Amino acid sequence: xxxxxxxxxxxxxxxxxxxxxxxxxxxxxxxxxxxxxxxxxxxxxxxxxxxxxxxxxxxxxxxxxxxxxxxxxxxxxxxxxxxxxxxxxxxxxxxxxxxxxxxxxxxxxxxxxxxxxxxxxxxxxxxxxxxxxxxxxxxxxxxxxxxxxxxxxxxxxxxxxxxxxxxxxxxxxxxxxxxxxxxxxxxxxxxxxxxxxxxxxxxxxxxxxxxxxxxxxxxxxxxxxxxxxxxxxxxxxxxxxxxxxxxxxxxxxxxxxxxxxxxxxxxxxxxxxxxxxxxxxxxxxxxxxxxxxxxxxxxxxxxxxxxxxxxxxxxxx
Numbered sequence: 001x002x003x004x005x006x007x008x009x010x011x012x013x014x015x016x017x018x019x020x021x022x023x024x025x026x027x028x029x030x031x032x033x034x035x036x037x038x039x040x041x042x043x044x045x046x047x048x049x050x051x052x053x054x055x056x057x058x059x060x061x062x063x064x065x066x067x068x069x070x071x072x073x074x075x076x077x078x079x080x081x082x083x084x085x086x087x088x089x090x091x092x093x094x095x096x097x098x099x100x101x102x103x104x105x106x107x108x109x110x111x112x113x114x115x116x117x118x119x120x121x122x123x124x125x126x127x128x129x130x131x132x133x134x135x136x137x138x139x140x141x142x143x144x145x146x147x148x149x150x151x152x153x154x155x156x157x158x159x160x161x162x163x164x165x166x167x168x169x170x171x172x173x174x175x176x177x178x179x180x181x182x183x184x185x186x187x188x189x190x191x192x193x194x195x196x197x198x199x200x201x202x203x204x205x206x207x208x209x210x211x212x213x214x215x216x217x218x219x220x221x222x223x224x225x226x227x228x229x230x231x232x233x234x235x236x237x238x239x240x241x242x243x244x245x246x247x248x249x250x251x252x253x254x255x256x257x258x259x260x261x262x263x264x265x266x267x268x269x270x271x272x273x274x275x276x277x278x279x280x281x282x283x284x285x286x287x288x289x290x291x292x293x294x295x296x297x298x299x300x301x302x303x304x305x306x307x308x309x310x311x312x313x314x315x316x317x
Contacts, residue, residue: 002049007033017086021048046216059219105242162189166283170252248282
């Protein structure tokens with residue numbers, strides 16, 4: 001596992017989504033380190049410089065949670081604060097159910113907790129994918145999306161980052177019929193730099209995916225049903241660790257993938273929900289689009305947790 005880190009102190013572990021690497025958190029690493037914490041951002045399994053197993057079944061949440069717990073063991077930490085977005089959010093939600101004793105708190109962006117559904121995820125998207133293009137379905141067949149996206153990584157990354165931001169309405173991709181490729185339905189992206197992403201930052205991300213391709217990240221999608229099967233013991237579980245939730249006003253996951261009333265579901269199933277904040281105008285990449293707001297939210301949460309984190313740190317030293 002490749003890990004980027006800054007600072008010293010209580011560990012704060014950042015978990016990215018698709019198609020990202022650790023680097024999407026680099027602004028937050030600097031802010032959290034400057035506040036006196038040890039900011040850690042791994043390339044999750046299948047991404048960047050971390051190993052990418054060939055077996056699709058190696059990309060379950062359960063397996064990657066094992067990676068995160070091994071990371072804590074490696075740095076000698078009993079607990080950490082975990083920050084998650086996108087697949088990283090789903091990962092840390094499940095981590096809080098599987099190993100709550102290792103989680104000081106969660107800070108989750110854009111992807112709210114919801115209980116395990118009565119049917120596997122594919123049962124909910126199959127009908128929709130018969131009516132319109134849906135990336136969840138398109139990504140399932142090994143090799144298909146892999147080849148399309150790897151053929152032009154820069155074009156794909158620019159389009160998908162732009163389409164997920166608050167500058168575009170991502171669910172407009174649903175206006176396209178099934179049977180198309182992802183690049184057929186994503187909008188053309190404006191030329192870089194954007195107000196929230198520099199050319200140098202994009203270059204760092206694009207260069208990495210030109211090297212690795214996208215199969216590792218796509219394999220996370222191919223385990224959505226398997227994750228469901230592996231969480232049967234948590235069907236009625238609620239999240240009990242301290243939790244802070246922030247979301248972009250225009251986030252497509254909140255609008256189209258998280259149920260009819262995601263905040264009500266979140267509040268009903270997270271028993272120690274300490275803050276919920278909306279960021280006006282932001283989309284899915286809220287930590288890049290509105291960095292100051294996200295950093296302020298993070299530092300406020302860490303400040304509230306500081307007495308317990310400081311105590312834990314002293315107890316280990």
